[in-house]
Amino acid sequence: MPRGVVGVPLGxxxxxxxxxxxxxxxxxxxxxASLSASDIVLHLLSLLPLDVESPLTERQAALLVELRLxxxxxxxxxxxxxxxxxxxxxxxxxxxxxxxxxxGAAAGAGxxxxxxxxxxxxxxxxxxxxxxxxxxxxxxxxxxxAYLLGTTAGGGGTAALVLAGVAVSSFLSAVxxxxxxxxxxxxxxxxxxxxxxxGRGGWDDVRLIAPYAVTGMLVLLVCGHLLDMLxxxxxxxxxxxxxxxxxxxxxxxxxxxxxxxxxxxxxxxGFVGIVVPHIVRRLVGSSYRxxxxxxxxxxxAFLVAxxxxxxxxxxxxxxxxxxxxxxxxxPFFVLILRTTRHRSV
Amino acid sequence: xxxAHRLPAVLLGATLALTACGGQGEEPEPAESAEPxxxxxxxxxxxxxxxxxxxxxxxxxxxxxxxxxTGEVTLEAAPERIVSLSPSHTEMLFAIGAGDxxxxxxxxxxxxxxxxxxxxxxxxxxxxxxxxxxxxxxVMSDSTAEVAEQLGEVDIPTLVLPAAATLEDTxxxxxxxxxxxxxxxxxxxxxxxxxxxxxxxxxxxxAEAGDSGLSFYQELDETPFAATxxxxxxxxxxxxxxVNIADAADDGTAGGYPxxxxxxxxxxxxxxxxxxxxxxxxxGAVAERPAFDTVTAVQNDAVYLLDADIASRWGPRVVDFxxxxxxxxxxxxxx
Numbered sequence: 142m143p144r145g146v147v148g149v150p151l152g153x154x155x156x157x158x159x160x161x162x163x164x165x166x167x168x169x170x171x172x173x174a175s176l177s178a179s180d181i182v183l184h185l186l187s188l189l190p191l192d193v194e195s196p197l198t199e200r201q202a203a204l205l206v207e208l209r210l211x212x213x214x215x216x217x218x219x220x221x222x223x224x225x226x227x228x229x230x231x232x233x234x235x236x237x238x239x240x241x242x243x244x245g246a247a248a249g250a251g252x253x254x255x256x257x258x259x260x261x262x263x264x265x266x267x268x269x270x271x272x273x274x275x276x277x278x279x280x281x282x283x284x285x286x287a288y289l290l291g292t293t294a295g296g297g298g299t300a301a302l303v304l305a306g307v308a309v310s311s312f313l314s315a316v317x318x319x320x321x322x323x324x325x326x327x328x329x330x331x332x333x334x335x336x337x338x339x340g341r342g343g344w345d346d347v348r349l350i351a352p353y354a355v356t357g358m359l360v361l362l363v364c365g366h367l368l369d370m371l372x373x374x375x376x377x378x379x380x381x382x383x384x385x386x387x388x389x390x391x392x393x394x395x396x397x398x399x400x401x402x403x404x405x406x407x408x409x410x411g412f413v414g415i416v417v418p419h420i421v422r423r424l425v426g427s428s429y430r431x432x433x434x435x436x437x438x439x440x441x442a443f444l445v446a447x448x449x450x451x452x453x454x455x456x457x458x459x460x461x462x463x464x465x466x467x468x469x470x471x472p473f474f475v476l477i478l479r480t481t482r483h484r485s486v
Numbered sequence: 487x488x489x490a491h492r493l494p495a496v497l498l499g500a501t502l503a504l505t506a507c508g509g510q511g512e513e514p515e516p517a518e519s520a521e522p523x524x525x526x527x528x529x530x531x532x533x534x535x536x537x538x539x540x541x542x543x544x545x546x547x548x549x550x551x552x553x554x555x556t557g558e559v560t561l562e563a564a565p566e567r568i569v570s571l572s573p574s575h576t577e578m579l580f581a582i583g584a585g586d587x588x589x590x591x592x593x594x595x596x597x598x599x600x601x602x603x604x605x606x607x608x609x610x611x612x613x614x615x616x617x618x619x620x621x622x623x624x625v626m627s628d629s630t631a632e633v634a635e636q637l638g639e640v641d642i643p644t645l646v647l648p649a650a651a652t653l654e655d656t657x658x659x660x661x662x663x664x665x666x667x668x669x670x671x672x673x674x675x676x677x678x679x680x681x682x683x684x685x686x687x688x689x690x691x692x693a694e695a696g697d698s699g700l701s702f703y704q705e706l707d708e709t710p711f712a713a714t715x716x717x718x719x720x721x722x723x724x725x726x727x728x729v730n731i732a733d734a735a736d737d738g739t740a741g742g743y744p745x746x747x748x749x750x751x752x753x754x755x756x757x758x759x760x761x762x763x764x765x766x767x768x769x770g771a772v773a774e775r776p777a778f779d780t781v782t783a784v785q786n787d788a789v790y791l792l793d794a795d796i797a798s799r800w801g802p803r804v805v806d807f808x809x810x811x812x813x814x815x816x817x818x819x820x821x
Contacts, residue, residue, distance in 0.1 A: 172749050200780040204752045207776035325609050333709040343776030458735060458745045 153425050157438035161217065164445040168213035169205065171449045176201060211343045215406065216448040217441035218347065218354055219339065220413060222403040224440020225433060226396040227414020228421070229361050232368035232429050233392050234299045237422075237477065240414040241400035244306040244393070247411075248313035249283020250276040250404040254334050255317050259324030272334065273349060273405035280401030283313055288393065336461030337408035339448055350402040357399030361433055364392050368429035410444070410463045412470025417443050419477060531692035531727030533685035537654045543661045546670035552662055555628050555646040556635075564668040565623035565643075569616050571608040572627040575647060576601050577801035578660050579625070582676050584667035590619045597795060597803070613637060623666065650718050650800035657681060660802070676802065683805045688725045691812040695819035701729040702758035702783075703746065704797070708768065710746055717742040718800050719762075722807055726815050731756050752777045757821075758814055759783040760790050762797035786821055790814050 170178040180196045184205060187195035195202060223241055230239040241247070253275035261271055287309040288302065295301025321331055342349070367388045370378045375385045403410070417440045418432065425431045444462075447469065451462045544550060551560045567589040570576040576595035579588050591601050592608035606615055608626065613636045616624060624637055628648035637644045645666060650656045657677040664673020703712045704719055712732035713719045720730060720742065731754040736744040759781075761768050769791050773784045783789055796807050 172747075175753075200752060200755060200777075203777040203780040204749055208749055208752065211776065325607075329707050329709060329711070452747070458740070459747045 153421075153431070153435050154438065157435055157442065161438055161442040161445070164442040164449070165213055165217065168216065168445045168449055169209050172209060172452050176205060181205060207343055211347055212339050212448070213445055214347055215339045216445040218350065219403040219407045219410065220417075220444025220447075221358065221437045221441040222354055222399040223410065223413040224417035224443065225358060225361050225437045226399040226403075228418035228429070228432050228436045229364070229368070229392050229396040229399075230414070231418055232372065232432075233389050233396075234303060235372070236299070236303070237419065238415065239303070240411075241396065241403075242310070242409075242411065242414070243303060244397065245283030245287040245309035245313060246280040246397050246400040247283075247404060247409050248310040248317065249279035249281070249286075250401065251279070251335060251409060252283075252313045252317040252320065253277070253279025254408075255320050255324075255331050258327050258330050258334065259320055273346070276405040277353075277401045279313075280404055281397060283309055284393070284397040284401075288390075333461070334408045335463075337410040337463030337466075338451075338459070338461055339407050339444075342406065346406040350406050353398055353402035357395045357402060358437065360391065360395035361399065362437070364388070364395065365428075365430040365433045368392065368433075372427070372429070408461075408463065410466055412466045412473070413440060413444055413447075415477075416466075416470055416473050419473075531688070531695070531697050531725070533688040533725055534653055534721065536681070540654065541658055541661065543670040543674045544665045546665065546668045548668065550665055552645065552666055554662075555648050559643055559645055561623065561643055561666060563622075565621075565666065567619065567621045568623045568625060568667070569606070569619050569621040570595060570625045571606065571611055571616070572625065572647070573597070573608070573795065574627070574650075574799040574801040575625045575659070575663065577799065577803060578663050578676075579667070581802040582660060582664050582667070582669045582673040584663065584669045584672075587667055589621060594795075613640070617642065625663070625666075651716075652718065652721055653681070653684065653804065655718070656800045656804060659800075680802050680805055684725075684808050687805065687808040687812050691726055691815050695726075695815050697727045698815060698819040699727070699729060700757040700815060700818055701731055701754065702756050702760060703731045703751070703754075704760040704762055704792075705772075706743065706798075707763050708771070710751075711743050712746050714740075714742045714744065719797060719807075722804065723811060725808070726811060728758070728811075728815070748775060748777070752781060755780075755782055757782050757786070757818055758788045758790065760792050760797070760811070760814070762792045762794050764791070764794075766791065786818060788814065788818050 166178070170176065170181055176197070180201075183193060184195045184197045184202060187193040197205065226241040227239070230241060230243060231237055233239070234243070254272050256279075257271045257275040287306040290309060291302035291305035295305055321328065324331070367383065370381055370383055371385060371388055373381075378385050378388070400414075418436050421432055421436045421439055425435050444466075447465050448462055451460045451465045454460055454465075548564050549560055549562045551558050553559075566587055568579065568584070568587045570579060570588055570591045572592065573595045576588065576591040577597055579585055580598050580601060585598070585600065588602055590604045590606060592606045592611075593603065594608060595601050595603050604619075606612075611626065611633045613633060616633075616637065617640060621642055624634075624642055624644040626634065626644065626646055628646050634644040634646050645662075647659050647662070648655075650659065657680065660677040660680070661670070661673050664670040664676075667673075702723060704723070705712055712735070713730075714732045714736045715721065715724050715730045716733075716736070720732075723730060731751070732744055732746060734754075735746055735750060736742060759772060761772070764771075769789050772778060772789050778784050790810070792807070792810055796803050796810070
């Protein structure tokens with residue numbers, strides 16, 4: 142198979158893009174409101190300087206451009222972020238079950254968001270706008286705490302980091318539950334956020350996370366070949382002139398930044414960071430130079446597709462997207478379990 | 487994800503009941519896809535008809551046996567130390583002249599101002615904390631009925647009165663609390679007053695606005711959950727002949743409180759939006775939502791902030807609630 146610039150098997154990359162395009166097309170035509178696919182295409186063409194008349198009313202057009210499109214874009218961005226971060230964590234920890242939530246990012250974000258929802262009215266007139274910011278700060282703080290704990294108390298090995306992550310996550314979850322109990326009248330909002338969703342902020346949210354998303358993603362894509370060297374073992378990496386600790390910190394930071402960006406606008410959406418990289422590794426092999434970019438594309442397509450399910454199954458109500466990913470993700474774990482058992486025999 | 491796995495569905499119901507938005511809120515389940523645009527016909531503008539089998543009041547003497555949600559409760563003597571764990575019932579007790587018997591009320595019982603608000607939780611009542619007040623009667627809504635059993639074990643009579651589903655339920659609960667406190671006549675008069683004034687408000691609006699056919703929905707929180715015509719608040723709106731866009735979103739599985747999607751709201755294009763949460767900032771936030779600038783209610787400045795307490799309780803202040811809704815209808819009837 143021919144390889145492209147960054148070592149992506151071109152076939153899989155192109156296949157992923159086709160998948161993403163299809164998901165996006167279905168994504169903009171699915172939803173509570175009934176817009177036909179042909180009308181949508183005609184409307185989008187009418188936005189270009191062509192001689193096309195839009196068949197949509199002003200309200201339908203606003204619905205499409207202000208609600209649907211940003212939601213699909215948000216799904217693609219969040220899916221790409223979570224999946225790529227998951228693949229990167231799995232590379233750093235050399236553990237196929239490592240995921241974006243392993244290092245306390247999710248628990249930190251949950252605590253940050255909950256704290257703002259409960260106490261926000263006392264700090265600002267616009268507490269809603271603070272939720273993503275607080276989630277972001279919480280996620281980064283959670284990862285920093287786990288990393289410090291793992292390197293100082295635990296000596297810095299991957300096992301120590303994972304344990305530190307579990308400890309920090311448990312502690313932050315406990316604090317979060319405690320804060321939640323202080324704001325019983327806000328439970329509904331807290332849970333809505335914790336269950337994850339994409340249909341909240343339109344283009345504003347997309348703009349909000351774009352810089353963090355692009356930064357995190359670019360760093361991870363560049364780090365693919367470093368992860369490949371790490372996979373050979375630390376001694377080998379050192380002999381190739383690489384400082385494993387620096388690579389780890391860089392990749393963990395970038396992956397945590399990506400996770401925090403995703404979590405801050407869409408709440409907690411689990412399993413994407415495990416399911417997608419796993420499928421991609423099956424397809425393209427274990428080289429991270431190939432896995433990371435393909436994971437990014439497939440992750441985007443995956444979450445857009447999951448969101449279509451979340452929007453249509455219970456229309457006109459919406460299922461929280463985190464529920465749908467959990468629904469798909471849990472059986473997937475069983476599959477991973479079975480295949481690992483066969484391999485270890 | 488660990489957090490999200492621990493979500494008991496019951497919490498939604500508990501939250502709604504806690505904010506007194508309703509007793510039977512359930513996690514919305516997958517619904518049959520309701521065709522957007524299938525408008526239910528507008529109700530006629532008229533006050534609800536009285537139930538011919540309406541229970542009367544007793545003679546206000548003791549012992550008295552009353553029937554609540556859990557069965558029969560016998561009170562041997564007139565209670566003197568009542569603990570009310572539900573804001574609606576606190577309001578009723580004060581309205582029927584039994585306010586001086588209320589020893590303690592839960593943390594959300596903030597009306598009338600002289601109500602003895604404590605830090606007691608109606609949401610997660612502590613039997614021990616309640617018994618501290620040495621009550622001879624406890625009144626609560628049905629969100630925490632198991633607590634009534636525990637109170638029964640320590641011989642404290644407890645009335646469990648579920649969130650009202652109709653105005654009739656409100657009148658019945660007012661009269662029942664009258665019998666429970668020896669204020670039967672006052673309660674009868676109060677229930678009649680609420681009913682008469684409610685009807686007056688509705689008739690006045692109907693005379694002026696006619697069958698306006700305005701569509702609306704009431705948003706209970708920003709996620710946004712809404713209330714259908716099957717709920718207590720829904721009945722208040724139906725009296726004015728309004729079309730509730732939430733009705734088509736509940737196939738019976740959402741318990742009257744479906745969660746709407748933003749797209750659905752934009753497409754249904756309500757003439758009026760009522761918020762029963764938040765403050766002026768919440769009203770501004772609705773207009774700021776993507777694509778909401780095309781919604782009639784936003785274009786006409788017809789997003790109304792209701793007093794969350796008035797719009798979520800089923801007590802005597804339902805008349806005030808009706809006035810708020812009526813004013814909104816009058817403002818928009820000829821637009």
